[in-house]
């Protein structure tokens with residue numbers, strides 16, 4: 001049923017091709033916010049299943065991944081998402097791109113787990129009753145039926161983040177974008193969430209400061225001051241990034257550099 005509803009809605013709009021691969025094509029794309037250049041000269045195509053995004057604080061990672069779901073649009077160059085020009089694609093992107101934020105408290109809006117999951121289904125056109133029934137089936141399929149009636153506010157941080165991931169997965173997106181999803185989690189919850197992410201059929205683009213989270217990834221993008229400094233396999237990019245950190249950490253620490 002979810003497929004029918006999604007397909008029906010796609011047929012109404014028909015701008016994006018959810019099967020398009022590369023799913024994102026940047027050509028000289030950049031963005032200025034408040035007279036400050038945040039991203040510059042990005043030319044790259046994204047098609048791999050597991051793509052990581054790294055870089056120091058303020059390098060533009062969050063702004064970059066927000067472009068993948070149309071939350072930010074380039075003001076220079078071009079960006080095509082799922083085969084369509086980003087601005088035209090933007091209204092359709094919530095159906096194709098699930099976005100998970102760092103802090104689950106900024107994402108979850110309903111009191112209980114079941115309601116949070118059901119919301120995505122109502123967004124796709126299901127009525128309230130059907131949404132709740134399908135939410136329960138979905139939670140069961142992910143081994144989380146015991147959480148269904150739980151107040152989200154009372155869950156552990158790991159459980160909250162899992163609910164946030166499930167609440168976007170229920171909409172069957174083609175791409176899942178995660179912006180530092182493990183930041184507030186302990187080592188065990190972090191590992192569980194990472195394993196869950198790796199087990200998904202969706203394309204994944206994930207930002208993280210913890211380089212260990214990119215085990216099993218296909219490609220890493222290293223952003224520096226809004227530009228793509230390096231783009232390649234995890235082996236080569238993570239090694240170069242760590243070498244750069246070691247070299248820089250030898251430099252006298254100045255508050256302005258933090």
Ligand SMILES: Nc1ncnc2c1ncn2[C@@H]1O[C@H](COP(=O)(O)OP(=O)(O)OP(=O)(O)O)[C@@H](O)[C@H]1O
Nearest residue numbers: 033034036038055056057058059060061062063064
């Ligand atoms: N809405 C905004 N208004 C003004 N400046 C912004 C805005 N959003 C981001 N910036 C600036 O753009 C730069 C890049 O921010 P962004 O959040 O994309 O970086 P990041 O690499 O994700 O950082 P972090 O690792 O700290 O999360 C930062 O200097 C930030 O202050």
